[in-house]
Amino acid sequence: MYPVSLPNWTTQAIVGLISAGCLIIAFFISFYHYNRKKYRPFLFLTLGPFLTIFMSLLYAFSVLFLSIPLIRASVYTFIPIGFFNILLLDSMSRETVDPVKILALGMISVALLFVSLDPSSFYINMFPNGEWRIYLGDNFLIVASPFFILIGTLYVYYAAKIYRDAPKELKIQALVFLLGGIITGFLSPGSLAIRLNDIIPAIHMILFAIGVLISSNTLASQPKLAYILPFKVLRLAIINTNSGVPLYTHIWEGSERTEDMIDPMLFSGMMHTISQFVQESLKKGNVTEIHLEEAILILERSEQFPIVCVLISTKSSQILRQNLNYFAKRFFEEFSQYFSDMSNLSNFATASDLVLEYFPFVPEYD
Incomplete structure (x- = not known):
């Protein structure tokens, strides 16, 4: 027992x-x-603050009731x-969770x-x-x-990489x-390490809450930040598989260097030839993905019409495969x-609205 009435309303x-409240x-x-x-x-950005609310409340009530x-x-x-912090950072930088960080x-x-079970780990004293x-x-x-060094260093490291690779608009x-x-x-x-909280009560808690609030609000207001590191989407092409003619092509600004850009007609013809060759020679069905050293082509075909949607990215990702599927269906x-007469390509120009709807998270580069 301590010579103080409870609840112990203190600065801490x-x-x-x-x-x-901030959390x-x-x-x-x-x-x-x-x-x-x-x-x-x-998802992980939501689960993290949800648990930190309990952490802060438990901290505050531990002081209120000593x-x-x-x-x-x-x-x-x-x-x-x-752990949720690692899941968040890995979801913003790679397709799978890094087992080394988890271990x-x-x-x-x-x-x-x-x-934490040691009685000397926590003690009560008068300020x-x-x-x-x-x-x-x-x-x-x-x-x-x-523990804090590992989490803190990873957080700052990936945030710094996002800043380094972010396009000018972001x-x-x-x-x-x-x-x-x-x-x-x-x-x-x-x-905590320099015991500043012994001078300014709970300074580590308010700094933590402010940092989480800034990070959450920034990422929520600009979700493209979460997709700068895991992949770089280059182009989306919709191709008539009978003729190999491109019906619509969207190239994300700054995603391809001028000298590396391929003519849409040439690209469509190449895709048509590859698909036909694989389907007719191997007899194992349609091509769904094509892996290259520095890129991957993800394909979504129509079961009713001779149309295929091809998304080119530096790496594959669940969200790219999922949203390409949604885009293709729409x-x-x-x-x-x-589709009965695909010669008038201007009919497909408004597909750009669907690109904005299903790929709003893809960054545009300078």
């Missing part, structure tokens, strides 16, 4: 509750955009938050769980201004440091996203009235 507790806002921003578009990165079990529970919630974080998390506070022990901070948003990463990944754990449905 109030800052913890303010942090929870609630970040959660609803992320959830709203995930519910609209179902982009994979937004409860060591509650501060320990707050620490435990940070472990799944770390490294898992080993550190086990050590963190063990040290010079007379407030009773909960402190983190040195042994806990030593073991927790690798540079400002990419810089703001990087700023959020630096606040969350470096400043927040750094304030195209076959809306333009079927013109």
Whole structure:
């Protein structure tokens, strides 16, 4: 028992509750955009802030009621938050989850769980201004440091890569996203490492919440940032498989160098020849993907009409395959009235509206 009436309303507790408020806002921003578009990165961007709300509330209530079990529970919630952070970063940089990152974080998390059970990991003491506070022990901070360093470094590293590769129109948003990463990944754990929170109560919590809010709001307002690293979409072609004539071609601005650009008619003829050769010589069905050293061609064919949609990207991705499928179905449905006579290519010009609808996340480069 401590000579203080509960709840223990102190600066530390109030800052913890303010942090929870910031994280609630970040959660609803992320959830709203995930519910609209179902982009994979937004799933992890939503789950992360959802858990951080509980982390902040547990932290604040542990101070309000001077409860060591509650501060320990707050620490435990940070472990799944770390895993969701890795899932978020991998979803923004590659097609699959990196098992090395998961293994490294898992080993550190086990050590963190063990040290949190040590009675000296958390203790209650009076602050010079007379407030009773909960402190983190040195042994806990030593073991927790690798956890925060790993998560923080990965966050800032990928945010910096996004800023480096972002087209000019996205540079400002990419810089703001990087700023959020630096606040969350470096400043927040750094304030713990140098014990700044012993001077400014719960400074690490408010820094963490501000960084998450900045990152969530930036990514939600500009989802193209999430698709700068995993692939670069080059062009979309819709081809008449009987004649090899391109009905519609969309080339993303800046995606292909001028000297590397292929004439749409030549490209369509090449695709027609390859598909016919494979289908007739191997007798194993239609071509669905063509893999090259530096690109991949994803194909969606119509079962009723001699039409194929071809998307060219530097790498394959679930969202590209899925949205090409959605695009193709809509195209076959809306333009079927013109398939009996495909000689008038102007009939297919409005397919650009479908490109904007199904590929709004694809960045345009300078």
